[in-house]
Each structure stands twice: as C-alpha cells, then as structure tokens.
Amino acid sequence: MDSPWQGKHVLVTGGLGFLGSHFVTELLAHGAYVSAVTRRAHPRRCTWLPENGNLRVLEFDPLDGTRLRAALCRATPRLDAIVHCAGMDGNAEFKRRHSTEILNVNVRLAANVLNGARDAGIATVVMASSAETNPGPAQVPFVPGRSVDGYARSKACAEFLAELHRKQHGTRTFLPRFANLYGPRDCFGDAARVIPAMLTRILAGDAVEVWGDGQQLRSFIHVTDAVRATLQIAAQDREHLVTIGTAETISIVDLAGLLFGLLGVPEQITTLATGGRQPQGRALDVSVMNRLTDFTPRTLRDGLAETIRWYRAEHGGRQPPPYAIRGT
Structure with a gap:
C-alpha cells in the first residue's frame, strides 16, 4: 500500500538534530523527497541520515527569516509540507537558566516558518x-499565565500562531504535543535531558543525582514511535492538535533504577534537596493518538534497551562530546 507521503516534497527544519533526523529518515522510507535544514552540517550527524537520492541537506539558520523565505519560495518543485523541529530545548536546569532566550528563539523560528509557508503557498506545516x-488533561488548550517556563510558553505561543495561520490563511497546521522523547541520536552535554544525562553518569561510574524524593512521574515515548504516529495522523487531517505519547508513567528514581538494571551496574542513586517544588507529572491522555494510529508504541523498557545498544555502538567506552541543543 502506497504511503500518503510518497512523492511529497518536504522540508524539515532541524533536520540533523535528534527529532528532525528521525523525521528525515522516516519520510525517506515513505518515498518522500526531503530537504533537511541545518545550521551546520556536522559530519557525525550527517552519518545518521541514509544515503538517498531523494535527500538534500541545506545549511543555513532558519532564524534568518529572509533566507528561509527565499528557500521556501524558490523550491522547485514547490514544497508540499514543512516539518518544523528546530528550536532550543534541554533539561529542566537549562530551561530555567535560559528561559528568555528559549522563548525568543522558539517563537521567532515558529513565526518564520509559518510566514514563509504562507508566502510560498505551502499547504501543510507540522510543528x-x-x-x-498543557497544564491540565491532554487536548485542553494552554492557558497563559500558569507557567514561568520559557520553553512551555514558547510552544504555547507557537501553537497560538499556528492556529491563527490555520484560520486566517488556510494553512493546514498539525501540532503534535510530544511527551518526553528519548532514543538514538539524543543530545548529550550540560543541557542533556534526563535519560541521556543518567546514561552518561552511570557509564562513567558516577552516581545518579535525583532532586527531591524522586517520586515525580514522567511519561516518555521513543522518538521513532513519536515520528511514526505524527506522520500517520498528519496525513489523515482529522485532528490537528494531538498528544503524542503513552499512558505509561515512571518516577524519576524508578527510571534511574531501570537504567542501572538494564546496564547491569549496581545502583548508585543520590537524592538532593531542592528549594522548589518539583512538578509531579501525570499520565497523559493519548486516546486520540491510539484511535488514529495502527501500531502500539514500544514499552519504556524495550525502548531504553534499544537506546543503550545504540549508545554503546556509537560511543563505545568514550564519553560523548557535549553537543549544543540548538544548532541542529
């Protein structure tokens, strides 16, 4: 059966990054023609992408709205869709320290992509x-004023911009609200998210540090499952705001224990006092995603085992270099 993405011309921002590179890989597997935009074509990250005549890598910063608009308007043949993955992200501490910059960068990127799509007549934008x-049950629109997190605010603003473009300009926007992503090609270094940060410390022989009592619940989804679900739902055009994740939750301390067990290393977990209340988390309502997709995402245990195999193959016994979160 042919894929609805077969033969489509798609531009992916952040195309050599963690999430973006998986979109590129999956779209190529569906028979799409893909332009992967990156600020710099890092040689190691280029090896993540398959050798495919349908792929081209474009090296420029999408924060440059003029350059992005030119690339979109001059694309031949005209692009059918944009998948926007570029942006600033990181762990909780990184987000706290850089909230202003994150908000500024991510909103500018979203505006550049949406305005460029409008001007170039590109029908579909996946953001x-x-x-x-979402501070409440899944699928409920974000209410401004409930968070001082620049990252969450940036995504809420991007959603609002996308809704306006959908109503005023007829852009077919699709907004997948991802749970915590993990898997191969994730970023390491000072701003690493919780799973690669824990993985790095355990393999270095260090203790994993957990804030508070470690009972905060988190929901994760393997990046390839998230990409697969997104492309299936976006192609249907039945829902345009969908939570992408699983109903499975795990506490931070249990996550650390699971990683120690999968690595076959004795547990070393240190709890740290924290001055602020840590978000407790909740199970996500992923009923819409489950209704619109034809597969079951892998369990966290299975996904982590796969991630560990990739990590060992990619880095061996070496510590990975600290790649920046933005710049993909």
Whole structure:
C-alpha cells in the first residue's frame, strides 16, 4: 500500500538534530523527497541520515527569516509540507537558566516558518510542540499565565500562531504535543535531558543525582514511535492538535533504577534537596493518538534497551562530546 507521503516534497527544519533526523529518515522510507535544514552540517550527524537520492541537506539558520523565505519560495518543485523541529530545548536546569532566550528563539523560528509557508503557498506545516504546554488533561488548550517556563510558553505561543495561520490563511497546521522523547541520536552535554544525562553518569561510574524524593512521574515515548504516529495522523487531517505519547508513567528514581538494571551496574542513586517544588507529572491522555494510529508504541523498557545498544555502538567506552541543543 502506497504511503500518503510518497512523492511529497518536504522540508524539515532541524533536520540533523535528534527529532528532525528521525523525521528525515522516516519520510525517506515513505518515498518522500526531503530537504533537511541545518545550521551546520556536522559530519557525525550527517552519518545518521541514509544515503538517498531523494535527500538534500541545506545549511543555513532558519532564524534568518529572509533566507528561509527565499528557500521556501524558490523550491522547485514547490514544497508540499514543512516539518518544523528546530528550536532550543534541554533539561529542566537549562530551561530555567535560559528561559528568555528559549522563548525568543522558539517563537521567532515558529513565526518564520509559518510566514514563509504562507508566502510560498505551502499547504501543510507540522510543528513539533510539547505536552508541557498543557497544564491540565491532554487536548485542553494552554492557558497563559500558569507557567514561568520559557520553553512551555514558547510552544504555547507557537501553537497560538499556528492556529491563527490555520484560520486566517488556510494553512493546514498539525501540532503534535510530544511527551518526553528519548532514543538514538539524543543530545548529550550540560543541557542533556534526563535519560541521556543518567546514561552518561552511570557509564562513567558516577552516581545518579535525583532532586527531591524522586517520586515525580514522567511519561516518555521513543522518538521513532513519536515520528511514526505524527506522520500517520498528519496525513489523515482529522485532528490537528494531538498528544503524542503513552499512558505509561515512571518516577524519576524508578527510571534511574531501570537504567542501572538494564546496564547491569549496581545502583548508585543520590537524592538532593531542592528549594522548589518539583512538578509531579501525570499520565497523559493519548486516546486520540491510539484511535488514529495502527501500531502500539514500544514499552519504556524495550525502548531504553534499544537506546543503550545504540549508545554503546556509537560511543563505545568514550564519553560523548557535549553537543549544543540548538544548532541542529
């Protein structure tokens, strides 16, 4: 059966990054023609992408709205869709320290992509959003004023811009609200998210540090499952705001224990006092995603085992270099 993405011309921002590179890989597997936009074509990250005549890599910063608009308007043949993955992200501490910059960068990127799509007559824009925009039950619109997190606010603003473009300009926007993503090609370094940060410390022989009592619940989805679900739902055009995740939750301390067990290393977990209350988390309502997709995402245990195999193959016994979160 032919894929609805077969033969489509798609531009992916952040195309050599963690999430974007998986979109590129999956779209190529569906028979799409893909332009992967990156600020710099890092040689190691280029090896993540398959050798495919349908792929081209474009090296420029999408924060440059003029350059992005030119690339979109001059694309031949005209692009059918944009998948927007570029942006600033990181762990909780990184987000706290850089909230202003994150908000500024991510909103500018979203505006550049949406305005460029409008001017170039591109029908479909998929914009990676986050379940963090949603303080209540899944699928409920974010209410401004409930968060001082620049990252969550940036995603909420991007969603609002996308809704305006959908209503005023007829752009077919799709907003997948991702749970915590993990899997191969994730970013390491000072701003690493919780799973690669824990993984790095355990393999270095260090203790994993957990804030508070470690009972905060988190929901994760393997990045390839998230991409697969997104492309299926976006192609249907039945829902345009969907939480992408699983109903499975795990506490931070249990996550650390699971990683120690999968790595076959004795547990070393240190709890740290924190001055502020840590978000407790909740199970996500992923009923819409489950209704519109034809597969069951892998369990966290299975996904982590796969991630560990990739990590060992990619880095061996070496510590990975600290790649920046933005710049993909």
